[in-house]
Amino acid sequence: MYPLLEVHLDRIRENAEKLVDLCGRRNIDIVGVVKGCTAFPEVAKAMLDGGIRILADARIDNVKKLRKAGIRSHIMLIRIPMLSEIKELVELTDICLVSEAVTIKAINDEAGKAGKRYRIILMIDMGDLREGIWPSNLVSYLDTIRDLKHVELWGLGTNLGCFGGVIPTPEVATALLDYARFAREYTGFDIPVVSMGGTVALFLVENGEMPEGINQLRIGEAILLGKDTSRGRVIPYLRQDTFILKAEIIELKVKPSVPIGEVGVDGFGKKPEFVDKGLRKRAIVALGKHDVMIDMLSPLIEGVEVLGGSSDHTILDITDSVSDLRVGDIIPFEIGYGAMMLASSSPYVRKAFIGP
Numbered sequence: 001m002y003p004l005l006e007v008h009l010d011r012i013r014e015n016a017e018k019l020v021d022l023c024g025r026r027n028i029d030i031v032g033v034v035k036g037c038t039a040f041p042e043v044a045k046a047m048l049d050g051g052i053r054i055l056a057d058a059r060i061d062n063v064k065k066l067r068k069a070g071i072r073s074h075i076m077l078i079r080i081p082m083l084s085e086i087k088e089l090v091e092l093t094d095i096c097l098v099s100e101a102v103t104i105k106a107i108n109d110e111a112g113k114a115g116k117r118y119r120i121i122l123m124i125d126m127g128d129l130r131e132g133i134w135p136s137n138l139v140s141y142l143d144t145i146r147d148l149k150h151v152e153l154w155g156l157g158t159n160l161g162c163f164g165g166v167i168p169t170p171e172v173a174t175a176l177l178d179y180a181r182f183a184r185e186y187t188g189f190d191i192p193v194v195s196m197g198g199t200v201a202l203f204l205v206e207n208g209e210m211p212e213g214i215n216q217l218r219i220g221e222a223i224l225l226g227k228d229t230s231r232g233r234v235i236p237y238l239r240q241d242t243f244i245l246k247a248e249i250i251e252l253k254v255k256p257s258v259p260i261g262e263v264g265v266d267g268f269g270k271k272p273e274f275v276d277k278g279l280r281k282r283a284i285v286a287l288g289k290h291d292v293m294i295d296m297l298s299p300l301i302e303g304v305e306v307l308g309g310s311s312d313h314t315i316l317d318i319t320d321s322v323s324d325l326r327v328g329d330i331i332p333f334e335i336g337y338g339a340m341m342l343a344s345s346s347p348y349v350r351k352a353f354i355g356p
């Protein structure tokens with residue numbers, strides 16, 4: 001049955017192994033982020049088999065799924081928790097990222113009730129303008145945390161390359177280390193972890209530019225897809241053939257390359273543009289915006305080009321295809337991060353896990 005998402009677990013494990021080895025040589029622990037594929041437990045296990053010891057996800061629902069599947073490793077919640085989910089947070093995870101005093105206090109209360117000591121990583125906004133406290137407020141947060149008995153300030157952290165697209169530099173990493181040193185001196189706590197993410201920060205490790213003391217990287221995309229989208233690069237020593245989406249051809253005809261008649265907007269409010277290439281051989285596959293982000297599909301048959309699509313159809317130009325295609329044939333695609341997210345969560349896409 002199609003569309004089918006093939007998840008190659010052996011290749012994901014291989015990516016995890018390579019990154020654990022690369023970062024391990026510089027005393028950096030990798031946190032394996034599974035949110036990009038809705039935390040398939042099979043994928044989480046492949047990461048653990050690859051040597052990763054801490055898993056992470058943004059959503060408690062996904063954490064629940066992992067626990068239900070019998071995964072007992074450390075799990076970190078990497079979206080700042082909602083006040084309404086603190087009870088489950090403390091029950092199901094042992095580490096989370098924080099940036100609000102009220103939330104930290106709520107975690108402390110809940111951990112107290114549960115008889116636990118819960119680890120928090122205080123996030124500092126180093127310019128990407130997503131989550132994190134402003135550095136000038138660090139002292140006030142340290143004062144708050146110092147008085148709490150049931151949370152351990154396990155680390156300081158930052159996130160880059162997500163909202164503002166800010167690229168990590170050695171200077172940003174060094175500034176974060178300075179804040180961590182200050183926090184240790186000010187509180188007298190160990191604060192053993194200095195955490196950066198995501199995949200965009202890997203580049204510094206590869207180039208030997210990551211300053212000593214950054215000892216945790218939260219990595220998703222590199223393990224899952226072998227790519228670093230923020231830098232627009234394929235990571236050459238990792239595998240990209242990890243998630244393959246397969247769709248079936250339902251129509252195959254020669255048609256003009258420009259629509260005939262008056263052109264309005266498409267089903268999504270956009271005005272489509274067309275280049276006149278004359279008559280072209282086109283295929284429609286049974287796959288659409290319910291299943292995937294169409295512009296993040298790369299056909300694995302040479303000469304096949306994605307023209308666009310709508311909620312349930314994707315149109316391909318197959319005029320230059322190296323293989324002779326017919327109705328009923330299956331087209332495999334490599335997919336980008338956004339396409340992986342949608343294909344993983346779409347109820348219409350069947351999933352097949354391949355490899356141990």
Ligand SMILES: *Cc1c(COP(=O)(O)O)cnc(C)c1O
Nearest residue numbers: 033078197198199218219220221
């Ligand atoms: C998603 C996320 C990551 C992982 O990012 P990738 O680019 O997939 O490696 C790391 N940290 C935080 C806080 C995140 O939300």
